[in-house]
Amino acid sequence: MSLRPTLDFLLYDWLDAESLSQRERFSDHSRETFDAVLDTCERIAREKYAPANRIVDTQEPHFDGEKVVLPQATHDAHKAFVESGMMSAAQDYDIGGMQLPYTLQAAANSFFAMASVSIGSNMLTSGNANLLMVHGTEMQKEVFAKNEFSGRWAGTMCLSEPQAGSSLSDVATRAVPDGDDYQGDPLGPRYRLIGNKMWISAGDHELTENIVHIVLAKIPDANGKLVPGTRGISLFIVPKWLVNVENPHPGPLPQAGEGEAGSVKVTLGSRNDVALAGLNHKLGWRGTTNTLLNFGEGKYPVGGRAGAVGYLVGEPGKGLHCMFHMMNEARIGVGTAATMLGMAGYHASLDYAKTRPQGRLVKKAEQPGTAVVKDSASPQVRIIEHADVRRMLLAQKAYCEGALALELYCARLVDEQKTGNAQAADDARLLLEVLTPIAKSWPSEWCLEANSLAIQVHGGYGYTRDFPVEQYWRDNRLNMIHEGTHGIQAADLLGRKVLMEKGRGLQLLGGRITETIGHAAKVPALAAHAKALGAALQRIGSATEAAWSTGDPADALANAVPYMQAFGHTVLAWIWLDVARRALEIDAEKARAVTAGKIGATDYFFHYELPKIGAWLNVVESRDPTCTALPEDAF
Known part of the structure; x- marks a missing residue:
């Protein structure tokens, strides 16, 4: 069974991705080039990723005392992905990109995730580079982001710490100005970082020449103390291998992989003071190296002293905003x-x-109410x-x-x-x-x-x-x-996202859902679903108001996860209703099996799934205290 027909329907028939080629940025592209990209990624996923999925699960990364060892299949798949150009597919031509719509890049990357998620599509490397393209200096973009987009270097995201987990306000990694080199480095204000980071995906490996760590750390105040909370958190580039920059006068960027940018020449220097402290062995995603990293412990002293060299990204104290x-x-x-x-x-x-x-199937009963009988001879x-x-x-x-449609809608x-x-x-x-x-x-x-x-x-x-x-x-x-985690996403949704800009985002979403309801209500096969979605949307609105009616965040957020579950089911009901409406609109003889599948899935979601939101929203609207009020010793 192929994923391609589903992707083609969602991209072209539902999201009208082909029309993006009419925009100036994507004017060099067409349905033909979009299909060529999908064909290439589908082939690489089939030939290089899928056969290795069991291999990378059973042959986990291991540390041989000097380096992290990955199976050859991982190296081969990574090489094929880099050579495809997909790492920088949505980027500008002048940094080696294709200027593809992100919608197409997201669709193409879905092949790799389906074939072997723990080899993956280098999500953190592209995310790291995209962050630097927004918040980094011109030199940081040229030296670090460009080499990540080319696939020569990899990137990570270093947030969590062993003692803090998801509580970023408790980050204890510190960064102090690096003496005389503090302001003079062409890569930005230079600091020394000391601390530990946990759960770092792709934190160490030999797939690329260098690894660019993006690290959250706190700059001590004038008294040498770390500022509590998130206000003191800053963001730093901490490469595994230090970087030498010659003739730092930026010019036009070259094609990916050439190693120079205008008159800027980039070479690797000595090892930075970033040490692998251990590998985490997980239930799944076993093919991805997951690490505990020590920054600045002195294993690889730079200039004869401990402290990992890092370069400030953005303004001091604004690290979480950038991250x-x-x-x-x-x-x-x-x-x-x-x-x-x-x-x-x-x-x-x-x-x-x-x-x-x-x-065997059951036989039709000879008389109503008789026991179920199967024909054992059949x-x-x-x-x-x-x-x-x-x-x-x-x-x-x-x-x-339905989830794939949602992800592609977000990419659009x-x-x-x-x-x-x-x-x-x-x-x-x-x-x-x-x-x-x-x-x-x-x-x-x-x-x-x-x-x-x-x-x-x-x-x-x-x-x-x-x-x-x-x-x-x-x-x-x-x-x-x-x-x-689920709890963090739920608190973000109910505690921040539905309230931001005086609820305008929630109103915008409600407007789009209402528009779909209006169209679907005119289609006999979908009219009942349109009515049900309208009732669900109204219930989400009243539940949001009820949750916040006391003005106390503790009351509202006590049942944030049930709220998010109901909200998510309502969003997916909307997605399915719109997909079904479009499928019926373009139905033709050759597409009837596809259309029947879309209608069947929509019917299932509205009959079996959407009714669940009532139970979830009951506890939200009543601000039910059962979970929060139970004494600890009663658990």
């Missing part, structure tokens, strides 16, 4: 990874259900003919294809934000703010449930390593934690 650019991109990337793992399980279980014979049927298996398959389809908002008119760009920015917690959290929960259902469809075999679905579940379980 959110990368964090939000990574959250959508995690949502896409969760989606494609769910999709991989769905495809595997659908193929299995079509070929696995087991059991041949076995394929398990896809059993009602409960069909239910599980349809649930997976509704979760995974990125393109609108960058290339639309002023009003459209601002609306896209605000809609993306509101949808980002959903784009991360909803697939992480419900596409994980799809993986669980895929195991169930396989029966006992699904629990063994003879089939891939157990690995898909293990890989996907991380995504509810990755880049901000």
